[in-house]
Amino acid sequence: MKKANVAIDGFAGSGKTTVAVELARQLELVYLDTGLMYRSVALQCLREGLDAGQDAVLASLMERFELKMEVVARPHPTCRMILGREDVTDELHDPRVTALVPQVASCSAVRRELVARQQAFARRGGVVMVGRDIASVVLPDAEVKIFLAANLAERARRRSLELAAKGRHLTQQEVEADLALRDKIDSEREDSPLICVAEARQIDTTGRTVAEVVDEISGWVRCGSV
Numbered sequence: 001m002k003k004a005n006v007a008i009d010g011f012a013g014s015g016k017t018t019v020a021v022e023l024a025r026q027l028e029l030v031y032l033d034t035g036l037m038y039r040s041v042a043l044q045c046l047r048e049g050l051d052a053g054q055d056a057v058l059a060s061l062m063e064r065f066e067l068k069m070e071v072v073a074r075p076h077p078t079c080r081m082i083l084g085r086e087d088v089t090d091e092l093h094d095p096r097v098t099a100l101v102p103q104v105a106s107c108s109a110v111r112r113e114l115v116a117r118q119q120a121f122a123r124r125g126g127v128v129m130v131g132r133d134i135a136s137v138v139l140p141d142a143e144v145k146i147f148l149a150a151n152l153a154e155r156a157r158r159r160s161l162e163l164a165a166k167g168r169h170l171t172q173q174e175v176e177a178d179l180a181l182r183d184k185i186d187s188e189r190e191d192s193p194l195i196c197v198a199e200a201r202q203i204d205t206t207g208r209t210v211a212e213v214v215d216e217i218s219g220w221v222r223c224g225s226v
Contacts (some may be wrong), residue, residue, distance in 0.1 A: 003126030007134035010148030013155030015205040016130045022214045024128040025076040032079045034131035039092040042100035052103040059109035108191045133192040145200035154206045
């Protein structure tokens with residue numbers, strides 16, 4: 001029997017990645033962070049010295065863009081990003097890449113191409129897919145749709161810890177400002193803005209443990225729907 005697909009959307013820092021990774025591990029599903037695909041485009045722009053602010057440049061890049069999502073089983077079923085023949089997954093959170101992501105993600109040509117690849121990947125079933133337009137655009141027929149949220153202070157605290165672990169130390173105020181700007185860009189872009197679809201279950205992760213959130217979602221997955 002084909003396994004259910006799980007669509008998880010939400011604001012930056014709401015816990016999407018952490019929750020999705022653990023959910024996929026427990027239920028033996030495959031985790032795909034679609035944000036890494038957009039980051040791969042941004043990385044290619046940096047490598048080629050391309051202007052990510054020019055839609056025509058990005059559209060031309062997508063015509064020859066070689067990206068493969070390679071499923072690996074350990075430490076949990078997830079996808080590595082193979083750009084050309086190179087695994088670039090560990091480079092995708094470089095600050096220079098992060099700075100280009102909003103421009104790349106706002107380009108319709110990029111979104112069309114990557115959405116088509118995401119949909120093709122999900123036809124296998126049994127995918128936990130994370131992003132900002134998964135339930136609304138990529139997988140509108142997903143059996144389980146989740147929208148994660150958390151208050152800005154909590155999201156900034158989490159992001160600060162992530163950055164500190166990577167050697168980047170920013171103030172709470174700096175991180176909050178960055179997240180607020182990203183929220184605005186994601187919610188107001190013309191192509192596939194971040195929204196919570198009517199049929200999605202909303203979960204506020206503020207003050208909740210990962211285990212609590214995962215347990216709640218896994219119950220819905222086992223039922224096959226929300």
